[in-house]
Amino acid sequence: MLKDLVTPENANVFIGKLGDILEKAIDKPLGYAINWGRIWSLWPVHIETACCSVEFGAASSPRYDVERFGIIEAFGSLRQCDLIVVQGTITRKMAPRLRLVYDQMPEPKYVIAMGACAITGGLYFDSYNVLPGIDGVLPVDVYVPGCPPRPETLIQGCILLQEKIKRMKARKFV
Amino acid sequence: MSTDTKQVTADEKPAAKPAAKPAAKPAAKPVELPAFEKSISDKVVEKFGDKIEVEFVKENRVGIKVSRDDVHDVAEFIRDGLNYDHVESVSGVDYPQDKEIEVVYHIGSYSDSSLAKQILVLATRAQREDNPIPGKDATKLPSLRDIFYSVEFHEREVFEMFGVYFTGHPDNRRLLLPEDWADLPPLRKDFAIKGR
Amino acid sequence: MTAELPPGLAIQKVDERIMTLNVGPQHPGSGHMRIIVQIDGDYIVACDPDPGYVHRGEEKMAEYRNYITNIPHLERPVIHDSCNVLYPYVLGVEELLGIEVPERAKYVRVICSELNRCIYTMYWLAIYGIFLGHSTMFMWPAGDRELLIDLMEKISGARVTHAHFVPGGVRNDLPPNFEEVCLRQVNYFEKRIKEYAAVFYDNPILISRTQDTGVLSREDAIRLGTTGSVLRASGVDYDLRQKEPYDVYEELDVHSNVMKEGDSYARSKVPWLDMMESCNIIRQALQKMPKSGSVRVKLKPNPKGKGLDSVYKRVESGRGSLGCHIVSDGKVEPYRLKMSVGSFRNLIALPYLLKGEKLGNMPSVYWSLNYWPVEADR
Numbered sequence: 165m166l167k168d169l170v171t172p173e174n175a176n177v178f179i180g181k182l183g184d185i186l187e188k189a190i191d192k193p194l195g196y197a198i199n200w201g202r203i204w205s206l207w208p209v210h211i212e213t214a215c216c217s218v219e220f221g222a223a224s225s226p227r228y229d230v231e232r233f234g235i236i237e238a239f240g241s242l243r244q245c246d247l248i249v250v251q252g253t254i255t256r257k258m259a260p261r262l263r264l265v266y267d268q269m270p271e272p273k274y275v276i277a278m279g280a281c282a283i284t285g286g287l288y289f290d291s292y293n294v295l296p297g298i299d300g301v302l303p304v305d306v307y308v309p310g311c312p313p314r315p316e317t318l319i320q321g322c323i324l325l326q327e328k329i330k331r332m333k334a335r336k337f338v
Numbered sequence: 339m340s341t342d343t344k345q346v347t348a349d350e351k352p353a354a355k356p357a358a359k360p361a362a363k364p365a366a367k368p369v370e371l372p373a374f375e376k377s378i379s380d381k382v383v384e385k386f387g388d389k390i391e392v393e394f395v396k397e398n399r400v401g402i403k404v405s406r407d408d409v410h411d412v413a414e415f416i417r418d419g420l421n422y423d424h425v426e427s428v429s430g431v432d433y434p435q436d437k438e439i440e441v442v443y444h445i446g447s448y449s450d451s452s453l454a455k456q457i458l459v460l461a462t463r464a465q466r467e468d469n470p471i472p473g474k475d476a477t478k479l480p481s482l483r484d485i486f487y488s489v490e491f492h493e494r495e496v497f498e499m500f501g502v503y504f505t506g507h508p509d510n511r512r513l514l515l516p517e518d519w520a521d522l523p524p525l526r527k528d529f530a531i532k533g534r
Numbered sequence: 535m536t537a538e539l540p541p542g543l544a545i546q547k548v549d550e551r552i553m554t555l556n557v558g559p560q561h562p563g564s565g566h567m568r569i570i571v572q573i574d575g576d577y578i579v580a581c582d583p584d585p586g587y588v589h590r591g592e593e594k595m596a597e598y599r600n601y602i603t604n605i606p607h608l609e610r611p612v613i614h615d616s617c618n619v620l621y622p623y624v625l626g627v628e629e630l631l632g633i634e635v636p637e638r639a640k641y642v643r644v645i646c647s648e649l650n651r652c653i654y655t656m657y658w659l660a661i662y663g664i665f666l667g668h669s670t671m672f673m674w675p676a677g678d679r680e681l682l683i684d685l686m687e688k689i690s691g692a693r694v695t696h697a698h699f700v701p702g703g704v705r706n707d708l709p710p711n712f713e714e715v716c717l718r719q720v721n722y723f724e725k726r727i728k729e730y731a732a733v734f735y736d737n738p739i740l741i742s743r744t745q746d747t748g749v750l751s752r753e754d755a756i757r758l759g760t761t762g763s764v765l766r767a768s769g770v771d772y773d774l775r776q777k778e779p780y781d782v783y784e785e786l787d788v789h790s791n792v793m794k795e796g797d798s799y800a801r802s803k804v805p806w807l808d809m810m811e812s813c814n815i816i817r818q819a820l821q822k823m824p825k826s827g828s829v830r831v832k833l834k835p836n837p838k839g840k841g842l843d844s845v846y847k848r849v850e851s852g853r854g855s856l857g858c859h860i861v862s863d864g865k866v867e868p869y870r871l872k873m874s875v876g877s878f879r880n881l882i883a884l885p886y887l888l889k890g891e892k893l894g895n896m897p898s899v900y901w902s903l904n905y906w907p908v909e910a911d912r
Contacts, residue, residue: 219694257516293515312695424759442844448770448772486759492878531594
């Protein structure tokens with residue numbers, strides 16, 4: 165029966181269909197596995213942009229110990245990172261560098277905007293050298309408000325990002 | 339700052355709290371100037387006479403005003419004759435109504451322990467252009483970098499923030515602003531923040 | 535081509551042997567700045583610091599806000615030392631407006647300022663540790679500074695940005711039972727930081743990495759106009775809390791720590807000694823503080839300066855002398871505000887110190903300058 169169905173003319177279509185079925189069957193568990201891997205290895209780029217880096221540093225201190233969530237791990241190279249935490253004000257001098265750093269990171273990559281300055285410009289909304297938020301530079305996944313945010317807030321932001329990644333499609337080409 | 343000599347009331351007891359002491363009622367009675375600070379300003383006046391103008395003598399602060407032609411000589415005397423040895427801060431103040439930009443050097447001393455409290459405020463004024471081309475217009479002052487090495491970065495900052503070019507400065511490059519800054523020098527009064 | 539370029543953008547020609555290396559702004563050993571180093575093999579022949587990545591125009595913004603609304607944004611340059619960075623501004627405004635501060639407020643200020651100095655220095659020490667690859671020295675100070683942050687949180691309600699000092703005193707009185715808690719925490723804190731000697735300052739690896747690197751002689755420290763721990767590590771006994779005591783520092787017994795060597799090791803040790811001194815000062819201040827009384831003079835809304843006037847006030851912050859030059863023209867806003875900050879003044883020593891050093895010594899020399907880039911850029 166199968167022999168009748170598959171002719172040299174429609175073999176490609178049939179194999180394609182078979183691939184689709186296979187994909188549907190394993191995509192969910194596979195995607196889940198991939199996402200599971202991603203959410204426990206959110207490693208940030210070591211780029212400080214302003215004063216929120218103080219609270220970012222405090223988040224890895226023994227009291228808050230953000231590493232117990234498997235996020236914000238010790239810093240590696242920019243090419244091995246998949247998270248960029250924008251720690252505060254982005255000035256006009258820093259913005260091109262920030263974009264350069266982001267462009268060099270491998271996919272998939274996530275952005276957390278930490279602090280009021282990174283969200284809207286914050287206290288420096290009328291300064292001549294400060295961008296009003298980083299939305300124009302990077303696509304932001306999670307906003308962490310505060311000036312500066314407490315370490316708990318940063319941790320919550322990271323957990324929100326994990327939740328978000330869980331629901332994301334793991335593979336974009338499907 | 340107006341041109342007349344302003345003598346702000348100061349504290350008579352030098353040992354009393356120096357900070358947060360309100361000035362007594364202005365003018366009215368003749369004010370007794372702190373003696374040590376007066377002696378410093380007298381030394382400068384003795385040397386340069388009419389070329390300088392004593393702006394104020396307060397407790398621990400002596401303010402001297404010089405024209406831009408004499409600022410180099412006066413600074414040299416301050417270092418060699420008065421034992422001041424470093425510049426703490428160089429701030430520019432823009433006075434558009436006078437068409438001048440004032441550059442204020444706050445000079446202190448580490449090596450002379452009697453001067454540890456003292457700050458000598460040396461002010462000089464540069465001509466101000468309405469359409470500045472930083473580095474190429476008449477807004478120029480002699481650099482004090484060969485006298486006080488510590489002004490190097492401060493003068494670079496004043497150059498980019500006010501457009502005051504310091505002739506004789508070895509390294510008049512941009513310091514804090516972005517490389518592509520093409521607007522007015524930002525701390526001038528005619529550079530307005532948007533929406534304010 | 536070169537003639538057309540403005541004076542700030544001239545292109546430099548370098549030798550073929552020399553390699554130019556950009557360190558930062560994305561680099562674990564640079565912070566928020568770029569250091570352009572030229573190296574010949576492993577040795578640095580020239581270094582050109584390029585700050586300004588956090589230049590937020592605080593001084594321009596201050597001209598648009600009145601004396602009170604300037605407070606929150608002026609403490610942002612050093613949020614973990616926010617009391618000290620606000621101190622000269624507040625002192626200057628008080629002199630401009632002619633305000634007398636209550637005695638108790640002065641003591642509260644001294645306590646807050648010393649607590650903040652410790653908080654700042656602990657953060658600096660943590661980063662210095664991680665710069666040198668000493669992970670324990672990141673964890674210990676980062677954990678112990680939370681003790682003092684708790685104290686400041688009790689006083690002001692905020693973890694780091696307190697905005698506690700206002701012209702005329704401090705915002706709030708101390709919470710009830712504060713003296714006891716403070717004394718206990720500070721005593722414990724002092725015991726803890728004494729333990730750092732065993733793991734860090736007497737560690738042979740640290741000593742071999744920092745001793746005799748980046749030596750700044752006494753004459754050069756004076757000539758370059760450095761300040762704070764950099765100056766005191768080079769043998770100049772200059773601490774503004776002693777030399778030009780503000781508020782109640784002259785009633786307290788302040789001892790300044792001086793080391794003669796002038797190398798990275800001395801520069802990293804002086805702030806640590808300063809922290810013990812701070813603990814001492816806090817204990818004295820707690821003892822001498824009036825037990826009750828007002829902590830704040832009520833100001834009129836929108837206070838104004840008295841005509842054309844200028845003040846220059848300075849305090850000893852965690853990074854050295856911090857001066858504030860305020861020019862007032864009788865309006866509700868300052869006419870001009872200039873902050874002369876310790877980091878910016880110490881930065882001039884960096885090209886000087888790095889010349890002839892090995893590239894590997896760059897982080898230890900750079901961070902020993904007690905440099906906080908956000909403050910330097912303002």
